[in-house]
Every structure is written in structure tokens, then in C-alpha cells.
Amino acid sequence: xxxxxxxxxxxxxxxxxxxxxxxxxxxxxxxxxxxxxxxxxxxxxxxxxxxxxxxxxxxxxxxxxxxxxxxxxxxxxxxxxxxxxxxxxxxxxxxxxxxxxxxxxxxxxxxxxxxxxxxxxxxxxxxxxxxxxxxxxxxxxxxxxxxxxxxxxxxxxxxxxxxxxxxxxxxxxxxxxxxxxxxxxxxxxxxxxxxxxxxxxxxxxxxxxxxxxxxxxxxxxxxxxxxxxxxxxxxxxxxxxxxxxxxxxxxxxxxxxxxxxxxxxxxxxxxxxxxxxxxxxxxxxxxxxxxxxxxxxxxxxxxxxxxxxxxxxxxxxxxxxxxxxxxxxxxxx
Amino acid sequence: xxxxxxxxxxxxxxxxxxxxxxxxxxxxxxxxxxxxxxxxxxxxxxxxxxxxxxxxxxxxxxxxxxxxxxxxxxxxxxxxxxxxxxxxxxxxxxxxxxxxxxxxxxxxxxxxxxxxxxxxxxxxxxxxxxxxxxxxxxxxxxxxxxxxxxxxxxxxxxxxxxxxxxxxxxxxxxxxxxxxxxxxxxxxxxxxxxxxxxxxxxxxxxxxxxxxxxxxxxxxxxxxxxxxxxxxxxxxxxxxxxxxxxxxxxxxxxxxxxxxxxxxxxxxxxxxxxxxxxxxxxxxxxxxxxxxxxxxxxxxxxxxxxxxxxxxxxxxxxxxxxxxxxxxxx
Numbered sequence: 001x002x003x004x005x006x007x008x009x010x011x012x013x014x015x016x017x018x019x020x021x022x023x024x025x026x027x028x029x030x031x032x033x034x035x036x037x038x039x040x041x042x043x044x045x046x047x048x049x050x051x052x053x054x055x056x057x058x059x060x061x062x063x064x065x066x067x068x069x070x071x072x073x074x075x076x077x078x079x080x081x082x083x084x085x086x087x088x089x090x091x092x093x094x095x096x097x098x099x100x101x102x103x104x105x106x107x108x109x110x111x112x113x114x115x116x117x118x119x120x121x122x123x124x125x126x127x128x129x130x131x132x133x134x135x136x137x138x139x140x141x142x143x144x145x146x147x148x149x150x151x152x153x154x155x156x157x158x159x160x161x162x163x164x165x166x167x168x169x170x171x172x173x174x175x176x177x178x179x180x181x182x183x184x185x186x187x188x189x190x191x192x193x194x195x196x197x198x199x200x201x202x203x204x205x206x207x208x209x210x211x212x213x214x215x216x217x218x219x220x221x222x223x224x225x226x227x228x229x230x231x232x233x234x235x236x237x238x239x240x241x242x243x244x245x246x247x248x249x250x251x252x253x254x255x256x257x258x259x260x261x262x263x264x265x266x267x268x269x270x271x272x273x274x275x276x277x278x279x280x281x282x283x284x285x286x287x288x289x290x291x292x293x294x295x296x297x298x299x300x301x302x303x304x305x306x307x308x309x310x311x312x313x314x315x316x317x318x319x320x321x322x323x324x325x326x327x328x329x330x331x332x333x
Numbered sequence: 334x335x336x337x338x339x340x341x342x343x344x345x346x347x348x349x350x351x352x353x354x355x356x357x358x359x360x361x362x363x364x365x366x367x368x369x370x371x372x373x374x375x376x377x378x379x380x381x382x383x384x385x386x387x388x389x390x391x392x393x394x395x396x397x398x399x400x401x402x403x404x405x406x407x408x409x410x411x412x413x414x415x416x417x418x419x420x421x422x423x424x425x426x427x428x429x430x431x432x433x434x435x436x437x438x439x440x441x442x443x444x445x446x447x448x449x450x451x452x453x454x455x456x457x458x459x460x461x462x463x464x465x466x467x468x469x470x471x472x473x474x475x476x477x478x479x480x481x482x483x484x485x486x487x488x489x490x491x492x493x494x495x496x497x498x499x500x501x502x503x504x505x506x507x508x509x510x511x512x513x514x515x516x517x518x519x520x521x522x523x524x525x526x527x528x529x530x531x532x533x534x535x536x537x538x539x540x541x542x543x544x545x546x547x548x549x550x551x552x553x554x555x556x557x558x559x560x561x562x563x564x565x566x567x568x569x570x571x572x573x574x575x576x577x578x579x580x581x582x583x584x585x586x587x588x589x590x591x592x593x594x595x596x597x598x599x600x601x602x603x604x605x606x607x608x609x610x611x612x613x614x615x616x617x618x619x620x621x622x623x624x625x626x627x628x629x630x631x632x633x634x635x636x637x638x639x640x641x642x643x644x645x646x647x648x649x650x651x652x653x654x655x656x657x658x659x660x661x662x663x
Contacts, residue, residue, distance in 0.1 A: 029660045031660055032660075033465065059464075059465055060465075062496070064492060064495075064496075065488070065491055065492055065495055067488035067489075067491065067492055068488075069454055069484060069485045069488045069489070070454045070457065070485070070488035070489045070491070070492040071492075072454070073453070073454020073455050073457060073458050073485065073488075073489060074454065074457060074458040074461055074492065075458060076454070076455050076458055077393075077395075077443070077454065077455040077456060077457060077458020077459040077460070077461065077462065077472070078458040078459070078461050078462040078465070079458070080438065080443060080455070080458075080459070081393065081458070081459045081462035081463070082462065083462050083465060084660050085458075100448055100451055100485065101451070101454055101455075101485070104447070104448050104451060105446075105448070105451055105455060109444065110651055110652075110653070110654060111429055111651050111652050112426060112429060112430040112434035112436075112444070113425075113426050113429075113430060113434065113436050113438070113444060114424070114425065114426035114427030114428070114429050114430060114651065115427065115650065115651035116426070116436070116438050117436075117438060118654055118659065119654075120659070120660065149652050150652055150653065152653075171658040171660065172656055172658070173654040173655075173656065173657065173658065173659050174653050174654050174656075200656065
């Protein structure tokens with residue numbers, strides 16, 4: 001299932017692309033089912049599962065209790081029994097309730113069992129600030145998932161990748177975590193109608209330039225691209241790399257760009273300390289230290305919970321202006 | 334329903350095989366011949382045997398940190414088990430899991446589990462798969478009194494009931510969560526009281542009486558196979574050895590008197606008296622079952638000791654499944 005050479009010009013929203021990919025996988029494979037809070041009759045709190053329950057019925061689109069551990073356990077037990085579950089944890093913050101089932105069970109069963117178990121389970125969730133949803137409904141916790149051997153993690157930035165990465169996650173025979181960004185759900189873009197895969201572990205270069213490499217993912221791809229556009233007007237040309245998959249990480253693409261530009265900024269919405277930026281920066285330092293002309297810049301949220309009040313939240317989330325300032329300084333270093 | 338004479342002999346054999354495996358493992362641990370932790374099932378054999386005698390290979394169970402007995406009762410292979418306990422390449426998990434993660438998916442044994450309560454939601458997921466496929470297969474969750482205090486148990490019990498899944502919850506109430514007595518950690522005497530809160534039928538059985546366990550499990554499993562949803566059995570039982578290992582290492586968390594009283598009700602001895610009285614199996618016959626298990630365990634130990642250690646190059650193998658879609662063609 002390779003990506004089509006061209007889209008047919010049809011433009012749909014990120015959330016709709018997700019739903020379309022899921023429905024197509026359910027059509028293609030009777031072992032695919034979805035379970036989670038409000039995914040059935042209600043169609044999902046963000047409408048991401050709308051219409052699926054009517055179409056596929058209660059057994060394949062399962063309304064569950066508000067029980068995150070049991071939801072992930074349902075998926076794990078069903079997956080080792082040969083089904084291909086998609087389990088939804090609504091908000092990424094709620095994933096913390098289920099961490100034993102994700103980290104101690106799903107991620108490790110195959111290895112602990114000497115390879116005998118296969119766990120084709122996709123966990124879907126929604127991350128990110130920007131809705132004044134405050135500290136327990138806005139986090140970006142991807143770094144802690146990427147730290148766990150056995151999991152794969154994706155965070156699509158656009159509708160095309162949302163559909164293609166979801167299909168790749170569902171078709172993958174490992175536990176995968178598919179992280180939507182809540183602020184991107186309404187973003188429209190060209191999406192082919194036929195099913196296709198965006199391969200896991202492959203970054204995409206969304207803008208090319210020789211002066212500065214900007215490594216980013218998720219919603220920050222858009223802020224970084226805006227910043228890169230502004231910098232171009234000042235004569236600074238940026239490579240903007242959308243990682244798309246965070247585990248496994250496509251460091252080859254990152255390192256090749258760093259070797260060419262000699263200046264790198266890593267941008268994510270997650271809190272900077274302990275974020276993926278540190279891992280990416282140290283990977284670049286290991287592979288391309290001699291090529292660098294300046295210290296690697298890390299841009300992430302400040303070290304605080306996500307605040308509620310819109311003015312504070314705006315201050316918390318990295319934006320194009322901040323990224324632009326750092327790129328400008330990096331180019332001059 | 335009364336068990337047939339064949340079932341009675343089967344129950345006896347399962348219990349004896351558990352006992353001999355565990356006694357051997359205990360001896361090896363005392364001799365420092367097993368790495369890691371060891372949680373022995375001695376004393377609780379009637380529970381695993383009585384439940385698993387109602388199951389087929391394609392019915393699933395999830396187990397606990399005290400999981401060897403469940404795997405033996407499900408038909409597990411001594412050699413693969415002993416090799417796993419020794420961390421050998423020929424072990425059930427290739428030496429990557431050990432005692433706390435021993436499993437046999439071909440027998441529907443979804444793994445011992447190092448996290449108290451961790452296996453409960455997984456067995457519920459297996460039960461969901463059975464219902465999804467429209468089969469009459471059932472899954473059984475073995476868990477302890479201690480696990481009934483953790484959130485995963487409550488979430489999974491409620492979900493199994495809400496979705497009417499073919500799942501049997503079997504609480505092995507051995508009166509201690511590690512070293513702390515049950516009456517210090519819950520305000521109820523009978524764990525089965527919790528079943529009513531989820532709308533599932535529950536029963537208390539004497540966990541030292543394998544026939545009582547078999548009968549209760551037979552009814553609950555039949556109910557699940559008929560599509561009537563989950564049920565709960567609390568088996569009152571006791572572990573004859575320490576929480577881990579054999580010796581209590583000077584820990585005085587339970588009295589010698591209490592231990593002795595429970596040992597007077599050794600489930601295998603009780604059952605052998607009963608089999609003899611009923612004329613099903615005499616002392617010589619019982620001895621032959623013990624001797625066969627003993628010979629098998631000696632062979633398994635020899636196999637395990639002669640087996641190779643894992644190749645260090647296998648360290649990173651099986652962290653992931655190679656990315657090949659194993660599902661339906663699309």
C-alpha cells in the first residue's frame with residue numbers, strides 16, 4: 001500500500017482524514033475494531049469517530065466506561081488474541097491513568113514472552129495546548145512514550161499524514177501511539193480518497209534551505225514554517241524537517257540536513273526540559289559535531305504546567321515569532 | 334454437577350504436578366541455582382487445578398506473579414518452565430521473561446505478571462476477542478486478595494460486566510498481600526462482596542477442596558460459554574511458603590500455628606484421602622502419580638541445566654515485531 005503519486009485535489013480536515021483512514025481499515029480488515037470513551041453513539045468528543053458506530057455496530061465501535069487501564073487492557077488482550085484493536089484515550093493527559101497497561105504490559109509483552117506475542121494495537125489520543133483546556137487536558141507527553149522500548153509513536157502535522165500514519169499504525173504489528181493535536185483537527189489539506197500508508201520512521205522535509213535546519217513535529221511544524229517564511233524575507237533559508245514519527249526517529253534525515261546547514265534548532269510544544277529536543281540535539285552532536293558552527297538551539301514550552309487563561313497559555317506555547325528570533329540569532333552565531 | 338472419576342483423576346494429577354514443580358523450584362532456589370524472584374504456589378494447587386480442568390487450550394487465562402501453578406494446570410511443559418526459571422535459551426520465553434513472565438500462548442496462558450492486578454484487564458480483552466468472534470471460548474483471570482485493591486481490577490471487572498464478556502474472575506484469597514494480612518488492607522472479610530458492586534454473581538469456595546473449586550468453576554464457565562456474562566469465585570486458600578522463596582527469613586508476619594492449621598488441610602492430602610475412600614485411587618495409585626511427576630521434574634531439571642544460555646546477540650531481538658502486516662489483505 002504505497003502513497004499515490006498525486007492527490008486528486010480533494011481537501012478535507014485533519015480530523016476527517018483520521019476518521020476516513022480508520023473506516024477504511026475497518027472495511028479492509030474485520031479484526032479491526034475501535035473502543036474508547038464516547039467513540040460509539042457520541043462519535044467521539046472531537047467528532048473523530050462520527051458515523052462509525054452506525055456503520056459498524058456496537059461490537060466494532062465500542063463505548064467503554066471511563067476506565068483507561070481497562071481500555072488499554074482490552075486492546076492488549078484482544079491483540080494477543082489475534083484482533084487488531086484501535087483504542088482511544090481521548091486526551092493524552094488521561095493516558096497517565098493507563099501507564100501500567102501501556103508501559104509494563106503492552107510495550108513489553110512480546111519481549112518478555114520471548115517473541116511469542118504479537119500486539120497489533122493502536123492507541124489514539126489527542127495532545128496539545130491552545131483550547132484553554134488547562135493543565136490536565138493540554139499536555140504533550142510524547143517524550144515519555146518514546147523512552148519506552150516496544151512502543152512506536154507518531155504525531156502528524158497535517159491531514160495527509162494523519163490518514164497515512166494512522167493506516168500505517170493500524171497495519172503495524174506492534175503497539176503504536178497515534179497522537180493528534182487538538183488545534184489541528186479542523187486544518188484542511190489535500191488527502192487522497194484511497195487508502196495509503198505514510199511509512200513509520202520517515203521524516204519529511206517540508207521546506208528546503210541551506211542556512212538553518214529546523215527539526216520539529218506536530219503543530220509546531222506550522223509555527224516553524226511561518227517562522228522560516230519570515231526568515232526567508234531576511235535572507236535566511238531554512239530546512240524545516242517534520243519528523244512525523246518520533247519512535248523510531250529518522251535521525252538520518254536530521255543529521256544529513258545538519259551537516260549541510262551547520263546550524264540546527266529543534267522545536268516542540270512539549271516542555272523543553274527532558275523533551276525530545278534533548279535527544280535529537282545529542283544525536284546531532286554525536287553524528288555531526290564537526291559540522292556545527294553554533295550550539296544546537298532547543299525551543300520548547302517553559303517549565304510549568306499548561307496555564308488556563310488565554311493570555312498565559314499564549315505565553316506558554318512556542319510560536320513563530322519566538323522561533324524566528326532564535327533562528328535569526330542562530331544564523332548570526 | 335459431580336465430577337466424573339476421570340475428572341477426579343485429572344484434578345489429582347494436575348495438583349500433584351504443580352506441587353512437584355514448585356517443590357523442585359524451591360529446592361533449586363535454596364541452592365542458589367535460580368536467578369531472580371520466585372513466588373511459589375504450594376498450598377494453593379486446588380484453585381488452579383479445579384479451574385483449569387474446566388478449560389480447553391483455546392480458553393485463555395491470565396495469571397499473577399505466583400504463576401507457575403496456573404501454567405502447569407493449563408498443561409504447561411515442565412522442561413520449558415524449568416529452563417525459563419534458569420534463564421536458559423530453551424525456556425518458554427527464551428530466558429527473557431523468567432518466573433514472573435512465564436507464558437504459553439498456545440495453551441492460552443497469557444502470562445504470569447509482575448504487576449499486581451496487571452493481568453486482569455488483559456484477560457478481559459481476551460474475553461472481548463472471544464465474544465467478538467462469536468465463539469464459546471472463555472477467559473479466566475487469576476488474581477489475589479491484594480489485587481482486588483488495585484484500580485485495574487475494578488476497572489476491568491466493571492468493563493467485563495458492562496460489556497457482558499465471557500470472563501471468570503478467580504480470586505485466590507490467601508489472606509496476605511505480600512506480608513500484610515488482609516484484615517489490615519480491606520474492611521470486608523470476603524473479597525467476593527465486591528462482585529455484587531459490578532452486577533456479577535459471586536461464590537465463595539473452600540480453596541483447599543479441589544472438587545468444590547471444580548464445581549464452582551464448572552458452573553461459572555458454563556454460564557460464560559452460554560453468553561451470560563462474567564462471574565466471580567473467591568477461593569479461600571493459603572500459601573505454605575513465603576511470599577517469595579521458601580523461608581520466611583525471620584519475618585514474623587504470620588504465626589507458626591496458623592501455618593500449621595492450614596497445612597492440616599493440605600489440598601492434595603485431603604483429596605487423596607477422599608479418592609481412597611471413594612475407591613477411585615488408592616495409596617499405590619496416588620504414589621505412582623507422584624513418582625511420575627517426580628521423574629518428569631528430574632528430567633526437566635536435567636534438560637534445563639544442559640540447555641544453552643541465551644546468545645548475548647539476542648538482546649535486542651523481539652523488542653519489536655518486524656513491520657510486516659499480518660492481517661487481512663486489503
